[in-house]
Amino acid sequence: MQTNPTHPPLYTDDEAERQRRLRSKRIRGWLKASASHAVINFVGLFFVIPFVWMVVTAFKSNQDVFHTPPRWLPYDYVYAAIDGQRYPLYRVQTADGEKELAALKIDSGVGIFADPANPSELYEVKIQEGGLVMAEAIMHVSFRWQNFPDAMQRGSRPGVGANFWVYFKNSLIIAGFTIIGTLLANTPVAYAFARIKFPGRDVLFILVLATMMLPYQVTMIPMYKLFNEILGWGNTFLPLIIPSFFANAYDVFLLRQFFRTIPEEMCDAARVDGASEWQIFTRIVLPLSVPVLATVTVFTFLWAWNDFTGPLLFLNSPDKFTMALGLRDFQGQRTMVWNQLMAASIMFTVPIIIAFFFAQKTFIQGIKLTGSKE
Numbered sequence: 001m002q003t004n005p006t007h008p009p010l011y012t013d014d015e016a017e018r019q020r021r022l023r024s025k026r027i028r029g030w031l032k033a034s035a036s037h038a039v040i041n042f043v044g045l046f047f048v049i050p051f052v053w054m055v056v057t058a059f060k061s062n063q064d065v066f067h068t069p070p071r072w073l074p075y076d077y078v079y080a081a082i083d084g085q086r087y088p089l090y091r092v093q094t095a096d097g098e099k100e101l102a103a104l105k106i107d108s109g110v111g112i113f114a115d116p117a118n119p120s121e122l123y124e125v126k127i128q129e130g131g132l133v134m135a136e137a138i139m140h141v142s143f144r145w146q147n148f149p150d151a152m153q154r155g156s157r158p159g160v161g162a163n164f165w166v167y168f169k170n171s172l173i174i175a176g177f178t179i180i181g182t183l184l185a186n187t188p189v190a191y192a193f194a195r196i197k198f199p200g201r202d203v204l205f206i207l208v209l210a211t212m213m214l215p216y217q218v219t220m221i222p223m224y225k226l227f228n229e230i231l232g233w234g235n236t237f238l239p240l241i242i243p244s245f246f247a248n249a250y251d252v253f254l255l256r257q258f259f260r261t262i263p264e265e266m267c268d269a270a271r272v273d274g275a276s277e278w279q280i281f282t283r284i285v286l287p288l289s290v291p292v293l294a295t296v297t298v299f300t301f302l303w304a305w306n307d308f309t310g311p312l313l314f315l316n317s318p319d320k321f322t323m324a325l326g327l328r329d330f331q332g333q334r335t336m337v338w339n340q341l342m343a344a345s346i347m348f349t350v351p352i353i354i355a356f357f358f359a360q361k362t363f364i365q366g367i368k369l370t371g372s373k374e
Contacts, residue, residue, distance in 0.1 A: 101116075
């Protein structure tokens with residue numbers, strides 16, 4: 001084939017092959033990424049669906065909670081007013097055909113219905129005759145927001161005047177002081193293990209890490225006897241807050257690993273300029289450690305907010321209960337009102353979502369950088 005010398009080919013054979021391989025590589029990469037995202041989304045559904053169902057149930061009416069088959073959207077009755085009172089509307093099969101009537105009373109499968117336009121006209125109809133439904137409630141999609149204030153005002157033990165707002169406040173107090181204690185106690189200890197050389201440092205660090213192998217069940221009884229019988233702190237927040245002002249192995253390890261990623265040259269330069277270890281720690285290391293501090297804050301908040309065993313051990317009065325105890329006590333003390341329980345559970349979950357939302361960027365960065373040493 002004769003080529004035009006004034007218009008040379010755009011690609012040589014080698015360049016064309018390279019372009020073909022590059023396109024093939026891009027397609028394979030796109031397919032792998034699509035397959036990975038599809039698998040992740042599929043697995044994520046198993047975690048998202050229960051949460052979505054909790055949210056939907058929180059907006060349902062008392063009747064719709066037990067509807068069979070279950071419905072994803074919340075439905076409620078359509079009501080009609082008769083003599084100043086609201087009655088649910090039904091589609092009723094009468095001798096004159098199907099009518100929309102208000103149900104005044106339903107007992108033993110028999111309903112007393114009235115025409116809203118003519119309340120004096122009453123109908124007595126069986127709800128179901130054999131396989132034929134004679135009266136069916138008229139429902140419409142309706143989000144019952146009132147479930148949330150009702151749930152928060154409703155205490156698990158009303159006789160003592162405690163409700164979920166009290167539990168919410170108690171949980172915030174405990175979580176807030178626990179975060180403060182954790183940051184104050186663990187950061188200097190982690191800095192000492194990361195930057196200060198002293199005899200037996202590595203052996204002591206191994207001993208600190210070894211405490212992570214002790215399950216909570218081993219220390220639970222000694223801690224209970226110490227705080228309740230010796231110190232007399234029973235039925236107070238002190239046993240839940242004071243231990244956070246003593247370093248724990250997990251946070252010390254997390255902070256130490258991050259501190260070691262900060263270049264030692266910066267600290268040496270500060271020492272040459274006459275800075276003390278405390279000044280290096282507070283003015284150089286801590287400002288550079290915002291990601292890991294945010295990570296520790298989020299982890300500590302999650303642990304303190306979700307803690308059930310600690311409050312169960314040390315708190316006896318319902319007015320000192322946390323949200324975790326209040327939800328469990330609500331479930332065990334009285335007839336279950338599932339839509340209000342789900343509404344209270346959402347209020348229990350919202351602070352966790354807010355905390356992660358605002359700290360998401362620094363939290364992920366802290367997780368990514370912790371453990372890597374440059």
